Amino acid sequence: MPSQSLWLRCETKPHEHRSALTPTTAKALIDAGFDITVERDPERIFDDEEFEAIGCKLVGHDTWHTDCPTTTTIIGLKELTESTDALPHTHIQFAHCYKHQGGWSAVLKRFRLGGGTLYDLEFLTDPSGRRVAAFGYHAGFAGAAAGCLAVGAQQEEGGKGRLGGLKPFKNEDAMVEKVKEELAKLGRPVRALVIGALGRCGGGAVDLFRKVGLKEEDIIKWDMAETAGGGPFQELLDVDIVVNCIYLTSPIPHFLTEEFIAKAGKDRKLGCLVDVSCDTTNPNNPLPIYSINTVFPEPTVDVNVGEGNPPMTVISIDHLPTLLPREASESFSSALLPSLLTFPQRSTEGVWTRAEELFKKHSAEAKSVDP
Numbered sequence: 187m188p189s190q191s192l193w194l195r196c197e198t199k200p201h202e203h204r205s206a207l208t209p210t211t212a213k214a215l216i217d218a219g220f221d222i223t224v225e226r227d228p229e230r231i232f233d234d235e236e237f238e239a240i241g242c243k244l245v246g247h248d249t250w251h252t253d254c255p256t257t258t259t260i261i262g263l264k265e266l267t268e269s270t271d272a273l274p275h276t277h278i279q280f281a282h283c284y285k286h287q288g289g290w291s292a293v294l295k296r297f298r299l300g301g302g303t304l305y306d307l308e309f310l311t312d313p314s315g316r317r318v319a320a321f322g323y324h325a326g327f328a329g330a331a332a333g334c335l336a337v338g339a340q341q342e343e344g345g346k347g348r349l350g351g352l353k354p355f356k357n358e359d360a361m362v363e364k365v366k367e368e369l370a371k372l373g374r375p376v377r378a379l380v381i382g383a384l385g386r387c388g389g390g391a392v393d394l395f396r397k398v399g400l401k402e403e404d405i406i407k408w409d410m411a412e413t414a415g416g417g418p419f420q421e422l423l424d425v426d427i428v429v430n431c432i433y434l435t436s437p438i439p440h441f442l443t444e445e446f447i448a449k450a451g452k453d454r455k456l457g458c459l460v461d462v463s464c465d466t467t468n469p470n471n472p473l474p475i476y477s478i479n480t481v482f483p484e485p486t487v488d489v490n491v492g493e494g495n496p497p498m499t500v501i502s503i504d505h506l507p508t509l510l511p512r513e514a515s516e517s518f519s520s521a522l523l524p525s526l527l528t529f530p531q532r533s534t535e536g537v538w539t540r541a542e543e544l545f546k547k548h549s550a551e552a553k554s555v556d557p
Contacts, residue, residue, distance in 0.1 A: 190220045190530050191258040194242075195250045196227035199264040201482040203231045203354055203511035204321075204518075206261045206278070206307075211519040211526075213240040218527055223258070225249060231354070231511035250275070259529070263307070264505060265293070272300030280307050282504075284548050285435070288467035291556035294549050305541045310525060318537055319521035324507035324514035326390030326431050327358075329462040330378070331365050331509070332501050333427040334398060336458040336486055337376070338368025346497060351483045354511050361510065365398045372426075375404055377455075379422060381441070382431035383407035387462055391429040413438070417472070418446040428459045430473060437470040444475050448492030456498055458486070464504040476500040 192215065194207045207215070209232055212222050224237040226247045238244050245253060250260050254275065261278040268289070273296045281304055283290035297304055310318045332352060339349040355361040369376055378395050382388040388407070395405045406425060413419075413432075416439035422428050423442075430441070447454065465471040466479050475489050479502050486499035507514035525537045532538035 191223070191255075192220055192526075192529075193223045193250055193254050193258050193260045194225060194237075195260050195262040196225040196248050197229065197262060197264055198248060198267045199505065201229075201508065202264055202505055203229055203508045204263055204505070204515045205230050205232055205511075206263045206515075206519060206522070208232060208515050208519045209236040209240050210516065211523045212237060212242055214523055215526060216241050223254075231515060269296070271296065273297050273302040274300035276303045276305070278305045278307060282308075283552075284309065284544070285465075285468055291552035294552035295556050297545075298549055298553060303542065304545045305538065306545065307522070309544050310522075310537050310541050313536060318525050319518050320386055321507040321514055321518050322386035322431075323390035323393075324510055324517065325462050326380075326387035326392075326429065327394045328361070328390075328506040328509040328514075329387075329431075329460040329501065329503075330380075330391035330394035330427070330429050331361050331398075332485060332503070332506065333378070333429060333458045333460040334365045334376070334394075335368050336460075336499055336501060337426050338365075338371045340457050340497060340499075341371040348499070349486050349501075352485050352503075352509060353482065354509050358510060358513060362394075362397050365394070369398060376400055376427065377404040377406070377425040378427040378429065379406040379408060379425045380429045380431060381408045381413065382433070384409040385431060385433070387431035388429075391431060391462075413441070417441040418443055420450075422459075423447065423450050423454045423456045426455060426457055428456060430459065430461045430463055432463055432472070434463060434465050434468060434470055434472065438472050440474060441472045442475055444490045447475065447489060447498065448495065451492065451495055454491070454496065454498070457496070458499050458501060459489075460501045462506060464502050466502060473500075476502060478502070479504050 216222055222242045224242045224244050226234050234244055256274045259276040265282055281293055283293040336349040339347045380388045380391045383392055461473055476487050480487050485501050489498040491498050528535040
């Protein structure tokens with residue numbers, strides 16, 4: 187039988203506080219016969235002692251490189267620190283390398299050189315193709331909140347204010363109250379447009395807007411039907427906040443361009459676009475109005491809107507759910523748990539066989555461009 191040992195690694199991405207396993211799900215795995223090793227991590231929202239109390243073995247911070255047996259599977263969330271080191275282990279994580287993102291082939295080359303295997307969390311799916319676990323809801327919820335905070339901050343300094351650093355909120359209620367406080371600065375109703383409103387991510391954004399008091403008629407919900415005609419779209423410039431939640435798999439006409447925004451001049455209302463999808467390095471990015479992923483200490487990037495026009499910013503943080511790290515981790519890990527329980531039988535379990543076949547397919551493609 188394949189190993190039932192899992193090693194929860196720390197997250198090395200700056201300002202990441204979520205966890206692929208929680209004390210709740212780790213306990214369920216231990217009760218099912220798994221051995222769970224947990225790296226100490228002062229940034230993780232769950233204290234090390236919470237894992238130790240339910241029977242996990244604690245080890246040093248970021249020690250899997252040297253101490254983890256190759257027969258043990260390593261589980262984490264965000265991508266590994268960039269390196270050319272070979273990867274001999276099996277990893278369960280988000281790798282962000284199957285859509286030709288920047289450096290995608292180099293990531294897969296590390297697995298090829300080491301003989302390791304990647305089970306990408308983004309591509310663990312049920313027979314219908316739906317992801318078994320996703321952070322989408324909390325990404326949309328937190329993204330919408332960040333957009334509101336950015337628009338509120340713009341009312342300061344004579345309309346030139348900028349959103350300062352973002353930090354995780356204690357809970358959802360604290361986030362909602364802070365957003366209400368910031369939106370009150372506008373002194374008028376706020377209008378928002380969500381692209382991809384029928385998905386989990388879009389649903390989270392819509393829920394946030396409702397909870398902070400936007401009227402239903404001021405929450406515009408778009409999905410595939412509304413974007414099918416091709417952009418750029420004037421409607422995006424006629425609201426205060428746009429949250430983009432689409433999952434992009436093929437080229438589509440641009441939703442907005444710098445030229446289109448500049449042409450609108452002072453008539454533009456849009457103050458902040460939140461690109462939850464963060465397809466910054468994707469060659470098919472439908473929002474080519476920014477070129478960097480932003481980070482929590484500096485959450486916004488300015489858009490070139492033309493001289494004399496009101497400011498507009500983009501939020502492009504690729505781990506927005508960490509603004510609600512405990513809730514987001516519990517939700518994701520609980521959804522992932524049923525699949526993890528079948529991991530020892532992964533050679534026959536569809537969710538894992540599909541993910542492994544996808545890994546092999548993209549590895550072969552990467553070898554052809556990065557031999």
